[in-house]
Amino acid sequence: MGHNVLYIEDNPDNMTLVQRALETRGYKLLKAKNGLEGVKIAETEEVDLILLDINLPDIDGYEVAQRLRASEKVALKTTPIIAVTANALKGDAEKALNAGCDVYMSKPINIRELWARVEAFVPMP
Amino acid sequence: MTHLECSGCGREYSCNEIHTFCTFCQSPLLTVYNLKKARQYLDRDVFARRSKGMWRWAELLPVQKPENRIFLGEGDTPLLRLNRFEKVLGLTNLFLKDESSNPTGSFKARGLSAAVSKARELGVQKVIIPTAGNAGGAMAAYAARAGLKAHIFMPKDTPFANIEESRMAGAEVILVDGLISDAAGMAGEKARAEGWFDVSTFKEPYRVEGKKVMGYELAESFSWELPDVIIYPTGGGTGLVGMWKAFAEMEELGWLNKTKRPRMVSVQADGCAPVVRAFEKGASFCDFWINAHTLASGLRVPKSFADHLILQDIYESRGTAIAVSDEAILDAQKQLARLEGIFAAPEGAATLAALQQLIEKKWIQPDERIVLFNTGSGLKYLDYKTH
Numbered sequence: 001m002g003h004n005v006l007y008i009e010d011n012p013d014n015m016t017l018v019q020r021a022l023e024t025r026g027y028k029l030l031k032a033k034n035g036l037e038g039v040k041i042a043e044t045e046e047v048d049l050i051l052l053d054i055n056l057p058d059i060d061g062y063e064v065a066q067r068l069r070a071s072e073k074v075a076l077k078t079t080p081i082i083a084v085t086a087n088a089l090k091g092d093a094e095k096a097l098n099a100g101c102d103v104y105m106s107k108p109i110n111i112r113e114l115w116a117r118v119e120a121f122v123p124m125p
Numbered sequence: 126m127t128h129l130e131c132s133g134c135g136r137e138y139s140c141n142e143i144h145t146f147c148t149f150c151q152s153p154l155l156t157v158y159n160l161k162k163a164r165q166y167l168d169r170d171v172f173a174r175r176s177k178g179m180w181r182w183a184e185l186l187p188v189q190k191p192e193n194r195i196f197l198g199e200g201d202t203p204l205l206r207l208n209r210f211e212k213v214l215g216l217t218n219l220f221l222k223d224e225s226s227n228p229t230g231s232f233k234a235r236g237l238s239a240a241v242s243k244a245r246e247l248g249v250q251k252v253i254i255p256t257a258g259n260a261g262g263a264m265a266a267y268a269a270r271a272g273l274k275a276h277i278f279m280p281k282d283t284p285f286a287n288i289e290e291s292r293m294a295g296a297e298v299i300l301v302d303g304l305i306s307d308a309a310g311m312a313g314e315k316a317r318a319e320g321w322f323d324v325s326t327f328k329e330p331y332r333v334e335g336k337k338v339m340g341y342e343l344a345e346s347f348s349w350e351l352p353d354v355i356i357y358p359t360g361g362g363t364g365l366v367g368m369w370k371a372f373a374e375m376e377e378l379g380w381l382n383k384t385k386r387p388r389m390v391s392v393q394a395d396g397c398a399p400v401v402r403a404f405e406k407g408a409s410f411c412d413f414w415i416n417a418h419t420l421a422s423g424l425r426v427p428k429s430f431a432d433h434l435i436l437q438d439i440y441e442s443r444g445t446a447i448a449v450s451d452e453a454i455l456d457a458q459k460q461l462a463r464l465e466g467i468f469a470a471p472e473g474a475a476t477l478a479a480l481q482q483l484i485e486k487k488w489i490q491p492d493e494r495i496v497l498f499n500t501g502s503g504l505k506y507l508d509y510k511t512h
Binding site for chain 1: 133134146149150151152306309310313314328409410412413415416427428430433
């Protein structure tokens with residue numbers, strides 16, 4: 001069975017690109033179009049890794065990361081979170097790490113790097 | 126030129142259409158030439174007889190029609206022997222490729238000449254770039270000469286000379302409260318929204334083509350043998366990747382007397398050294414560098430879009446990556462001026478500081494042929510001298 005990766009992202013083009021890339025490698029993608037939906041899916045589904053866009057239409061990615069780390073679902077305290085953002089403003093990377101993300105990636109996402117980073121956290125058997 | 130090829134997944138793209146980076150895996154695109162065919166008719170010695178400048182290598186550059194080449198005198202920069210430093214450092218073959226004599230005072234002229242020329246050939250009207258400084262000034266100049274409208278995003282603490290030269294050339298300059306990565310995010314959004322051609326480092330395929338000519342010039346200067354070590358300051362990494370590409374092309378063309386390639390040394394600043402950190406870990410990609418700071422504004426790149434290419438080339442060359450402090454950069458800058466009369470950009474001075482470290486570590490042998498790169502003129506960085 002492949003690992004479940006939750007991608008919280010409102011941009012459909014990015015979602016399609018990442019879905020194609022990760023499914024090629026045997027991962028199953030769970031999709032959320034905004035932060036609140038992402039938190040809900042993370043709390044109710046089995047999730048092995050979370051890809052988190054920072055610029056979301058409702059709550060931002062920092063808030064999402066903080067809510068996930070504070071969740072009553074204990075597993076979410078250690079589930080790897082990779083933050084991704086296109087509009088990298090000053091201090092964004094630091095803020096993402098302080099909010100509980102493990103790694104920060106800037107868009108456009110290089111798919112080979114994405115594979116490497118996802119596999120470093122959740123290697124495929 | 127036959128086509129563009131993705132450096133990540135190998136997908137091919139037409140070179141007669143506008144492309145940025147690979148739409149499938151989002152890696153940089155590189156230009157591919159039919160070198161097997163070129164080998165049959167291109168004589169390496171013919172280039173020395175042509176008019177000076179980057180475009181004498183036109184068969185190996187991406188612009189097809191001569192009238193689209195935007196020339197301001199770029200290329201054929203001097204390769205200076207550093208006799209006095211040889212004595213001080215106990216070396217016998219030390220050189221400096223001085224890129225400060227390029228138009229707009231830096232090596233960025235080469236890449237932007239190629240990119241803006243190709244943009245014009247492809248019918249582009251408006252170009253946009255995020256920059257740590259010198260690339261903006263160069264793009265503004267070449268865009269002006271090409272009749273294109275330039276939009277430039279640069280950190281608000283970019284050296285004043287870069288801001289002023291860009292504005293003088295008619296570019297729209299947007300000062301950003303942040304680093305080049307912040308400027309890149311904003312420029313990328315603007316490019317997508319407006320449909321402007323994004324000339325960000327490695328997000329289009331042609332700047333690296335202009336930069337690669339530094340590799341051809343070096344080989345020609347050394348009678349078609351490559352030096353043992355190249356010490357190169359690395360921000361976005363276009364020059365390092367470009368020269369490595371040139372060496373591969375020259376091998377395929379059969380132009381090199383010896384196929385031994387140089388060990389490539391990537392030099393960064395202590396306050397922003399993502400390539401160095403990744404190299405030390407043996408990683409394929411860089412982590413985004415948090416809180417990047419250095420007076421060498423061209424080295425203040427928290428993560429290059431082509432980080433995997435930079436690292437791949439360093440590994441393949443059996444080279445290394447090294448970080449130097451701002452204090453060492455300033456000291457090296459002073460030494461270069463006092464001993465050799467070269468007022469180097471801080472990024473260029475960083476290569477001398479790195480050389481001194483490499484000698485201490487005995488990574489370099491005294492009789493090796495070593496080339497430092499001064500990427501620009503110190504005259505463009507007078508702000509930090511006065512502040």
